[in-house]
Amino acid sequence: MASKQPEDSTYELLRYGETSGVPTPEEPEQGIRSFIWHSPSITIVFGIGTAFAVGCVVFTQWLGTQKFVCPDWALDCSVSEFLADVVAHLGQVQGIITAVYSASVAMMAYATFQVAETTLWPALTMRTFSLGDMDHYLALTRGSLAASPRALWQARGLGPVAVLLIATVIAILQLTSSIFVGHVYSVTNVTTTYFSNHSDGGGMGLSFDGFQMNPPGMLPGAAGDAVSIYTSWANGxxxxxxxxxxxxxxxxxxLSAVGAFSAHAIEKHTTISCSATPINITSEYADMFTVQVNMSATDLWIRQQPLLSLWVDRWKNLSDARAVTTMMFAAINGTIEGGHRNGPSEVMLELGYTEGVSSLACDIDVELKDSVVCTMKDPSKCPPPSMTLSKLESLGQPCSGCIPVWLAAAVEVYGVSIYGTQPMFYPTVANPGVLAPTQLGNLSAALPVAWTSVSTAPTSYTWPQDILRNFIEVGSGALAITIMRHFPNESGILESRLPMLRIDARRSWLLLVPPALILLSVVLVAALSGVMHSKANLPNVHRGTTSEIVLNSQTEDIKSVVSEARKTSTTRATLSRLRVRYGVVAGGGAGLAREGGVSAFDKRLSSTAGFYGS
Known part of the structure; x- marks a missing residue:
């Protein structure tokens, strides 16, 4: 018998059940769980993506807990060489993390799209789809956002719409993964805990009564240091x-460098009460005059200059930690708010000082108490004190109440004694050029400055009491700083919190949001696919691959349409508009056909009818 030539051979793909005598093989049922289990690519790719995502989160969490900067004063703080390289190249590190994280999200999303693709067949049992609609449905379930509008528009039924919406969200989520990384890796001020070493103690070695004399006595070390600090503030x-x-x-x-902290410390409670009080001028010359004071039998010398002079008239010790000091302010040819006008004398009139001398006595009550200092912006969030910075028990002073007197009278030492006279001051507000721009308008910057020159003009200044009170308080505060730099006692560890530029570790958990949403989407889409297959009486779950579509298109109805379409010049356009449905076709098999040539599955047929892979 002559054999057929290869070119004469023809093949026809038939449905099982169409050919008589050929039994329809039964395909084992494959539900959604079985489909996922027997699709290793889904589990493997999803697992790899999850591992990469977790790795990104772990690295970012670690980086967020690291201190990018260690101040010189910080204890137990170091930056490793590896961390220093990461910080120096943080932009490149962020780029690498973005690439790895985006790939991990895409791999995890692959599982959602694979499962979503299986819903094509139950969707085709609900209504007819054009072949073009099927293309958009499959494109969206494979992650194409461009196909989303038409696919959602053509979808019918809660199941298909829900699946397509989830696929759309996951497709968008893939594109936004870099935004999550960008936000997490944005360097911001993060409150960082540091530890530093400080000593308590503090004190002064000399009493004030040895200073106010002609010439002035020796200054204790703390007072000498305070002069430098106050002069720097007053001159801007x-x-x-x-x-x-x-x-x-x-x-x-x-302590201003260490940030917010809470610690035990001595607090000074200051009460200032001022009143107009005359001064007793005992002698007067063209360049100076003398005044009588209560604390000394010797008169004090005051320069005959149109500025502000001051001296301590008396003090009273009430306890080791409390004293009341009376400070006299005298404005020559000036006016002190609420002050007493003395003169003018004949000598003053000859100098053109028509205003005489305005004098004001201020009783400064200073009491020291052990307290707690907290620099938190919100006092309600102050933690327990971490150490003692100062305490009355360890405060060194040469006599009872000596330090309260020094704190009240500190402003006197900030001036300069010329030829044994009392110091003089001029207001910086009259010469704003000496102030730094950041200090203009700041009351604490409007501090009297020591006068060391000679004025030949009868200048007249007005001194508000607010300026004088601020002078006393700021001057006392300068001495309170330097007291702690002398007579140190025990040292301790201070815990403080300082805003530092670094990655916020709390933000790293945001990187878990996309993977969590994708995992949720896999569960939801799998559940929807199972429900849709059950309602359509489809026991087998398969994807909408090309081979599946080809196998299910080998029906007489589709063949006839294709045959007619080939006779026209618009074959592809005609087929794209062809509306088909999935179900039982003529002859009892399963496949795709037009609306009139297909019927719904029933439970009896669905378990055996159809092609392999249908």
């Missing part, structure tokens, strides 16, 4: 650190 060369804690005897200059 620096700003007062931590002015809110001015009433505490702590080294604010050093």
């Amino acid at each position: 060369l620096s700003s007062e650190p931590m002015p809110e804690q001015r009433n505490f005897i702590i080294d604010r200059a050093n």
Whole structure:
């Protein structure tokens, strides 16, 4: 018998059950769980993506807990060489994390899209789809956002719409994964805990009564240091650190660098009451005059200059930690708010000082108490004190109540004694050019400055009491700083919190949001697919691959349409508009056909009818 030539051979793909005598093989049922289990690519790719995502989160969490900067004063703080390289190249590190994280999200989303693709067949049992609609349905279930509008528009039924919406959300989520990384890796001010070493103690070695004399006596070390600090503030060369804690005897200059903290410290409670009080001028010359004071049998010398002079008239010790000091202010040819006008004398009139001398006595009551200093912005969030910065028990003073007197009279030492006369001051508000721009308008910057020259003009200044009170308080605060730099006692560890530029570790958990949403989407889509297959009486779950569509298109109805379409010049357009449905076709098999050539599955047929892979 002559054999057929290869070119004469023809093949026809038939449905099982169409050919007589050929039994329809039964395909084992495969539900959604079985489909996922027998699709290793889904579980493997999802697992790899999950591992990469977890790795990104773990690294970012670790980086967020690291301190990018260690101040010189910080204890137990170091930056490793690896961390330093990461910080120096943080932009490149962020780029690598973005690439890995985006890939991990895409791999996890692959599982959602694979499962979503299985819903094509039950969706085709509900209503007819054009072949073009099927293309968009499959494109969206494979992650194409461009197909989303038409696919959602053509979808019918709660199941298909829900699946397509989930696929759309996951497709968008893939594109936004870099935004999550960008937000997490944005360097921001993060409150960081540091530890530093500080000493308590503090004190002064000399009493004040040895200073106010002609010539002035020796200054204790703390007072000498305070002169430099106050002069810098008054001339606008620096700003007062931590002015809110001015009433505490702590080294604010050093503590201002450590951030917010809570500690035990001595607090000075100051009460200032001023009244107009005349001065007793005992002798007068063209360049100076003398006044009588209660604390000394010797008169004090005052320069005959149109400025502000001051001296301590008396003090009274009430206890080791409390004293009341009376400070006299005298404005020559000036006016002190609420002051007493003395003169003018004949000598003053000859100099053109027509205003005489305005005098004001201020009783300064200073009491020291053990307290707690907290620099938190919200006092309700103050933690327990971590150490003692100062305490009355360890405060060194040469006599009972000596330090309260020094704190009240500190402003006197900030001036300069010329030829044994009392110091003089001029107001910086009259010469704003000496102030730094950041200090203009700041009351604490409007501090009297020591006068060391000679004025030949009868200038007249007005001194508000607010300026004088501020002078006393700021001057006392400067001395409170330097007291702690002398006579140190025990040292302790201070815990503080300082805003530092670094990654916020709390944000790293945001990187778990996309993976969690994708995992949820896999569960939801799998559940929807199972429900849709059950309602359509489809026991087998399969994807909408090309081979599946080809196998289920080998029906007489589709063949006839294709045959007719080939006779026209618009074959592809005609087929794209062809509306088909999935179900039982003529002859009892399963496949795709037009509306009139297909019927719904029933439970009896669905378990055996159809092609392999249908």
